Amino acid sequence: MQKRDLLYAGKAKSVYLSDDPQRLVLHFRDDTSAFDGKKKEALERKGMVNNKFNAFIMEKLQAAGIPTHFEQLLSDTECVVKKMEMIPVECVVRNLAAGGLVRRLGVEEGIELAPPTFELFLKNDEKGDPMINESLAETFGWATPAQLSTMKSLTFQVNDVLKQLFLDGGMLLVDYKLEFGVFEGEIVLGDEFSPDGCRLWDAETREKLDKDRFRQGLGGVIEAYEEVGRRLGMTFD
Ligand code: C5P
Numbered sequence: 001m002q003k004r005d006l007l008y009a010g011k012a013k014s015v016y017l018s019d020d021p022q023r024l025v026l027h028f029r030d031d032t033s034a035f036d037g038k039k040k041e042a043l044e045r046k047g048m049v050n051n052k053f054n055a056f057i058m059e060k061l062q063a064a065g066i067p068t069h070f071e072q073l074l075s076d077t078e079c080v081v082k083k084m085e086m087i088p089v090e091c092v093v094r095n096l097a098a099g100g101l102v103r104r105l106g107v108e109e110g111i112e113l114a115p116p117t118f119e120l121f122l123k124n125d126e127k128g129d130p131m132i133n134e135s136l137a138e139t140f141g142w143a144t145p146a147q148l149s150t151m152k153s154l155t156f157q158v159n160d161v162l163k164q165l166f167l168d169g170g171m172l173l174v175d176y177k178l179e180f181g182v183f184e185g186e187i188v189l190g191d192e193f194s195p196d197g198c199r200l201w202d203a204e205t206r207e208k209l210d211k212d213r214f215r216q217g218l219g220g221v222i223e224a225y226e227e228v229g230r231r232l233g234m235t236f237d
Contacts, residue, residue, distance in 0.1 A: 001025070001080050011037055012050075012196060024083045025074060028054070032196070034215045036128055041214070047077040049225050049236055050194040055079055056234050057162070057193040064161045066154055068189040069181065084181025084190055087143050090121040090129065091155040094175040095163060098199050099212075101175075110206065116159060118152055123179065150187040151180050158189070166200060169231035171209065174199035195225045 003025045004017040011033040016025040028047040033040045051073070058070035069081040094117045097107045101117070120137060121129045137143045143151070155178050166173045176198030179191035191197070195210040202209060208216075209224040226236055 001074060013192070018080065022083050023071065024081050025078055026081055027078050032214055034211065036125065043222050045222050049222055049229065050192065050196060051077050051079060052234060052236055053194045053225065053229050054192040056232065060165060061158060061161060061189065066157055066189060067186060069183065082183045082188065084183045084188055086179065086181040086190060087147060088123040089137055089143050090123050091151050091178045092119045092121065092175060093117065093155055093159050096172060096174045098174050118155065147187055154187065154189060165232065167203065170203045171228065171231065172201045172203050174201055195228055200228055
């Protein structure tokens with residue numbers, strides 16, 4: 001697999017074409033951003049840690065029957081993925097209240113959400129990723145009702161798999177964001193799953209082990225990501 005021209009550089013990852021028209025190369029950079037890019041920093045080792053973390057999780061999901069775009073690791077900071085037509089809708093599931101939900105509704109952080117909530121956001125940096133719903137997505141052509149229904153069902157299947165996986169490592173999966181695309185007519189999980197795009201708390205102490213450490217200036221960001229990985233049996237060196 002040969003890496004070719006840069007297709008797109010996002011806030012934390014760059015996407016390259018490859019010698020296979022059906023495959024792309026994702027490069028996980030050390031760049032870290034929050035608050036719509038207003039807070040930015042390069043955190044040493046983050047690209048490598050998130051690349052390996054994502055590969056581990058995507059393989060677990062694939063093994064559980066959830067189609068993902070992940071194909072294989074290419075280097076410490078790169079992996080090969082299927083080239084998909086991305087759907088510009090972010091799916092968020094919450095098991096415990098935190099972040100945007102607490103800010104929006106004024107509920108107490110950490111309360112259990114039963115059943116877990118499901119929210120949709122438009123993937124659009126300029127507009128600040130506004131919250132949307134099925135009706136808006138259909139009307140504006142961001143996703144069809146059939147696609148949204150499959151995305152919702154897959155997002156909850158991911159919850160079943162990952163809630164238990166993290167619990168086995170002594171962690172609570174508080175919430176997470178997923179993105180999907182279409183590959184050969186099928187809805188497939190895309191983007192990444194790493195502590196950048198989810199909230200993970202220690203099950204006993206509720207210590208934050210995810211990107212909130214960066215957002216809230218708590219320090220020890222990459223150390224926490226590596227700790228999460230180690231608890232799941234990953235090695236990073
Ligand atoms: O900010 P909010 O509480 O709505 O985020 C919910 C979950 O989705 C968090 O785990 C957050 O890290 C993730 N998220 C993300 N990218 C976004 C928005 C949210 O990874 N653009």
